[in-house]
Amino acid sequence: MNTLNLADWQIDQRWPAAVIAGHARYAAQGRDLASPIDGAVLGTLDYASAAELSEAISAAQAAFRAWRTVPAPRRGELVRRIGELVRQRKPALAQLVTLETGKIVSEAEGEVQEWIDLCDYAVGLSRQLYGLTIASERAEHRLSEQWLPLGAVAVISAFNFPVAVWAWNAMLALVCGDSVLWKPSEKTPLSALAAVRIVLDAMVDCAEAPPALVQLLNGSTEVGQQLAADPRLPLVSATGSVAMGRQLAPVVAARLGRSLLELGGNNAAIVGPSADLELAVRAIVFAAAGTCGQRCTTLRRLIVHRDVIDTLLPRLVAAYRSLMVGDPRNRATLVGPLINEAAWSAMQAALAEAVLEGGTLLAGGTRVVDGVPAGGVYVYPALVRMPMQGGIVHEETFAPILYVLVYDTLDEAIALNNAVEQGLSSALFTRDLLDAERFLGPAGSDCGLANINTGTSGAEIGGAFGGEKATGGGRESGSDSWRAYMRRATQTINYGEALPLAQGVRFGD
Ligand code: NAD
Secondary structure, eight states: OOOOOOOTTTSEEEEEEEEEEEEEEEEOOEEEOOOTTTTOOOEEOOOHHHHHHHHHHHHHHHHHHHHTTSHHHHHHHHHHHHHHHHHHHHHHHHHHHHHHHHHOHHHHHHHHHHHHHHHEEEEEETOOOOOOOOSSSSSEEEEEEEEEEEEEEEEEEOSTTTTTTHHHHHHHHHHHTEEEEOOOOOOOOOHHHHHHHHHHHHHHTOOTTTTTSSEEEEEEEHHHHHHHHOOOOOOEEEOOOOHHHHHHHHHHTTTTTTEEOOOOEEHHHEOOOOOOHHHHHHHHHHHHHGGGGGTTOOOOEEEEEEEEEEEEEHHHHHHHHHHSOOOOOOOOSBBBBBBBBHHHHHHHHHHHHHHHHEEEEEEEEBBOOTTTTTTTTTTTTTEEEEESSGGGSOOOOSSSEEEEEEEHHHHHHHHHHHSSSSSSSSEEESSOHHHHHHHHHHSSOOSSSSEEOOOSSSTTTTTOOEEEEOOOSSEEEEEGGGGEEEEEEEEEESSSSSSSOGGGOOOOO
């Protein structure tokens, strides 16, 4: 058993199946959960039962009914307090993120920083949940729209951002007046338990927050499916693979609920003939190899102009060969482990398929055995030159594999960028203003995120985050994403004595 001290978080090594109205619930049986760093058992996880799930939803509904009438700026006070506590506990929480995801320390700290930034953002937003006033066509009428709290919101999150994805959803949902039910990934429940601990501690200082405002339900697909099917949840925000979205979305749609989907990506970067290659190499390596290729925005396809490919590739190969792969707790490490053996099997299968399809392995693709903790899955990120795009290149393999393709015209490169079913993130490296604008314009990238001279990953919280097509169409975090957590009421007030009807309709007068 790992000697991890969780006492500060009031968590022991038997982890609860659920936290309902502030109280931990335990099941009869648990499953051991190991760290991807070295395979050491971190704790034993229980899964929530159907009865606990139903109880939590009823409690979340009651919490919503109380919370929705608290003025939004006062709801923001709770989020401000949460932000203060996350600031204080940033290193400790980042340590948990590293332990259960294998993310390097700097990226884990960045993930916690995202939660802090989201708190600041949501506090400001709590005074800006604006509606419109619209010119009425009728005399002595006022037409306006008001944004109102939505209900109990379910958040299902993926393993690779165990804190940030939930924070994008939950911090906005809280200021919008909703209660939150969170089902974290069964691979990363520990940071979720710690995050809920922080929220419960913050609620102590907020008398208006009902105990069931934020609840946690541990479990896997079954718990996710039950949340999707329950008509008491007007919104299910789900982050994960395209396969998960394909199963979840019809269940939510069958009850005419709303789903907010943040699914897989197969992101490309185009390197144009005028690109600053030094900058491009740095951006490409971070986007493709960072987080061991386990970001939704990881760069998976590199589309390089024929004029620069022979200059770019040797630099890229050299950069790949210099990457330090190893224990993510070591500050010098750039690439930590894969999440588990299954991810390594998927990586090997994809590389074998790529070679069958005519690909040439330029760097990496093998397992690291020396100088890394035993019990973890450490790999050298792979760089593969492909003769064309098709087959395996169309798939998101959640591991560090970068496929390299060559192009001659920008139209061709944009067509390649858009030819996959996912539509999350994209980038163009160029110093040509016309090319940049074409890439960003209506006939350019079809992705939810389109960047110039910076990589596909590492988005800021201020923008709306999400993607098109099979990525699911959802938007979270900044801009006007808050609207997904509210309902819009269009309101007409007649302050006159007459009853004029819209469109000039006359009825009995
Ligand atoms: P996953 O699809 O295996 O699981 C994600 C979550 O969904 C987990 O909590 C899981 O228990 C739950 N789940 C799985 N099947 C379900 C079902 N049928 N019904 C309801 N819930 C279900 O994904 P993962 O391996 O944890 O994460 C990696 C994937 O997530 C990648 O495809 C990645 O691109 C994607 N991702 C997307 C974003 C984004 O914002 N677009 C962010 C992070 C990760």
